Amino acid sequence: MTFAPLTTITSKTLVLPAANIDTDQIIPARFLTVTSRDGLGEHAFHDWRYTEDGSATDHILNTDDAKQCKILIGGHNFGCGSSREHAPWSLTDYGFRVVISSEIADIFKSNSLKNGLLPIVIDKRAHEWLLDNPGADVTVDLESCEVRLPRNGGTYKFEIDEFSRHCLMQGVDEMGYLEMQADAIKAYEAN
Amino acid sequence: MTEHPKTLFDKIWHRHIVVPESSAHPATVYIDLHLIHEVTSPQAFTVLRERGLKVRRPDRTLATIDHSTPTLKNTDGSRPFVTEQAEKQVDMLLANTKEYGIETHGFDSDYRGIVHVMGPELGATQPGMTIVCGDSHTSTHGAFGAIAFGIGTTQVGHVLANQCLLMRKPKTMAIHVDGELGDGVSAKDVILAIIAEIGVGGGTGYALEYRGSVFENMTMDERMTVCNMSIEAGARCGLIAPDEITFNYLKGRKFAPDNFDAACKDWASLATDDGAAYDKEVHLKAEDIRPMVTYGTHPGMAMPIDGMVPAATDEAEEKALGYMSMTAGGPITGAKVNRVFIGSCTNSRMDDLRSAARIMKGRKVIEGVTTIVVPGSEQIKTEAEAEGLHKIFTAAGAEWREPGCSMCIAMNGDKAMPGELVVSTSNRNFAGRQGPGARTVLASPETAAAAAVTGVITDARTLKGAA
Incomplete structure (x- = not known):
């Protein structure tokens, strides 16, 4: 899996403030019978965006502005629930490259990193500022590991595993690295 | 005391390091064991094909079909x-595993079932292993x-x-529950109480270890119910030290090691050493745990069934109460139930079905409450039918389905x-999880069965002796 390298992104934010947004909200299970990973953006947050008869709701995700946003701000504990990689696939297909929250669930975080979607767990104060300022022009700099907020919002550092940062900046997943360890794996299996 | 006391997690972790982690890269x-099913594997096989890669260890890979399969x-x-x-998704799993030579339990297998029921039944799941599945x-x-x-x-x-x-080592958290559980308090109630205590994100970044007399006294079915819902507290894994109960469960199963006694001796050495340190420890008293139900839209919004619905603490909880049509300050018992589901990788094993059958025996499902009982596997289905449990369910008016x-x-x-x-023995009550607009109340098999035969949320303890 390869994706566009990610270094610096400046974009308006889209804010979904609810805490504990789970992967069943991000993409409902009935859309998981697909056998490819393409085109899932239309089902991102499907049950928030469409009524039962399929007509679009007035949810912010259905606006043209939203589709220009590359940075998603989620409430605390974003992405909890299942291991479905369809969740980050649907978000990247929709157009997001960054998810910021005060806490992000482990499996969702791991899946995001492998698909060019940068998960950022940020300081509570910065998170609150972001929740309070939807649509703000925010810069995420993966080189310096900084989130820069406009106006008087300030600049915040974030932590990311060095290896994951490297993969995101190169636009590669970990398969190649694992393949290079074939000898070590063979030696382990021989013991 | 050992010189460098280690936790159960640490001992297993260290046995599986091929390349140690450093600041530059994860470990x-x-x-040891890779379980696969139809939903999360097709795109992975596509990548193998695109890159011209083989399955390295088909002998360490096991497949089944469970998520997309009909139960009729x-x-x-x-x-x-x-x-x-x-x-098509099911057919693709079968074609992929055939092409790559992976043992697969499809519709023609006596072992087909929910992947987390099947692994243990085959004895493929063993102490000390690293096991993954999508x-x-x-x-x-x-x-x-x-x-x-x-x-x-x-x-x-x-x-x-x-x-x-590639992984970084998670932190460890010990969850101690000591004492005696009250009558009518099940393993499901214990794990729901734990999640309510630490929160749905409380275990994020941690590996949990469940410790104390409550877990030591549990059967394997009960222990699986507890560990199953570790993820509902945000923890990717939750462990219980293997003991005689574990060994007795595994003895004689298809993949049990040939030199079983030697394996048991090694497994017994995995238990956490006295004095080993965890990054965090949490204590609950068994006596404080009552039968639990959820009242909101995540598993942390759980309450004792005989309590009052708690007030919302934030906007999301307020919305959840609205979605669930729950009134803060009022009882949850008596709420009208439309459906009951007894099944899932949390509660579809023999202990669960026996518990539900004890409540349903001699009673009738209330008209209009669609009740389905879905055994976790073909093995469970056969065993339950040999015990006559299916007849208790169908005589009561519940449906007895195919595994999945x-x-x-x-x-x-x-x-x-x-x-x-829906009163459901499953693991997630997220909005729309069981169908768009559906409202889910998570509960034990006893509580689910009690809902079926009364038509409302009912404390099963109040039914005892009435049958």
């Missing part, structure tokens, strides 16, 4: 898939003293090709209608 961790059979024996796409409830296998956790599809590809994963995930994830067509209240 390369060897995976047509009279001609065919299966009514919910969509052509669902059937399914977050892989934590279930931690009941055997294994590091078992869910992975995404990209990692399914990594394991298929390399039998390894069914209404837990509602992707095979088994679902609730908008607005319906």
